[in-house]
Amino acid sequence: MTAADRLVIPGYRRDDAGAHPPLLTPGYKSTLLRAPSQAPLLLPHTLTEVTGPVLGEGRVTPSDSDLTLHGGGEAQGQRIVVHGQVRDSDGRPVPQTLIEVWQANAGGRYLHRWDQHDSPLDPHFTGLGRALTDSLGRYRFVTIKPGAYPWGNHHNAWRPAHIHFSVFGRAFTQRLVTQMYFPDDPLFPYDPIYNSVPEAARHRMVSRFDMSATVEAWALGFEFDIVLRGREATPMEEPES
């Protein structure tokens, strides 16, 4: 068989065993009836898994990465710059990939019909942002620091301030949704969602205060890098069908 009749498919590494939270995390009550009870079966990485949607062109405008200007005015709260780089676990940048973020406003209130937290909505803040990474995998949002907010999981439960991040990567295998936290949040010890992740990996969800991204007299900077799965060292080879 010659190289020409072989279909070379780039394989992806499997997830780190210690990176992700177990689906069943009893401290987070909503997992009790939603976490599958059966162990997942191993899916081989075929072409369907090593490809994925190439999105963003025509779907994202430059203004989508500034969450502070909406409805003809400026959002209330502490203005921040959140930036970082999306790479795979081999350190390769993931360019031109779509990042979607959503978050509560400065008072810890989401613009959502189910959120009844007794804190005002902000007419100039929807909490939705989108961006494409550049050729080096970098992204940058301007937003306001979200507030902590109460939730019904247990008595006096409060979520630490966070921004939801959705990242596509280059392949179906790389799809990731996570939450970005802020350094030194005093609510960390009490939050079952943050603590669902193995202890050694939790810090990877916490952004770093970044003076170099802080803009004088305007906004504080935070850096949040995201690491998706890398390729297997040797591509899997499949005979052409």
Place this chain on the structure above:
Amino acid sequence: MSHTPSQTVGPYLSIGLPWPDGPDVVLDGTPGAFWLYGVVTDGAGEPVPDALIETWQADPAGRFDHPDDPRGAVSGFRGFGRCPTDDSGRWAIRTLKPGPVPGPGGAPQAPHIDMSVFARGLLHRVVTRVYFADEEPANATDAVLGGVPAERRATLIAVPDETGYRFDIRLQGDDETVFFAI
């Protein structure tokens, strides 16, 4: 470098993730288009109103609009669908049946759609595959389906009806959908 951990989309995912054209893998009026639809339920059989499904698939010729398809990218077919569940746990995408895609060992796979399910209470997406009940000969030789215990295979089979194909997702319980580690 170590992977960034996954976290739940939470109850307010509909602020950030749905798109107006998310369910339209193909536009209305596309020849052969159908609705792939279903309900997401939890371990108590209750609908999950704060979930989102995403789909990824080949075009009807079995090709992908992606630079890593070694047969060459074929442009024009988005291949991606996305739909949040409504208050009754229902979701739907408009798409075409994918063609055969080579699988392990080069043998063609049965037509299939990869699916991710996100929800409040899911700390990580769960991944499943949609196969089609009217592709029985291809399903019978599909390597992935063949690796699923026979008594659970039906959870991966979308059933045709007058609007398209129905594919319900049961996150937990006796007839739990088969999910895959990817």
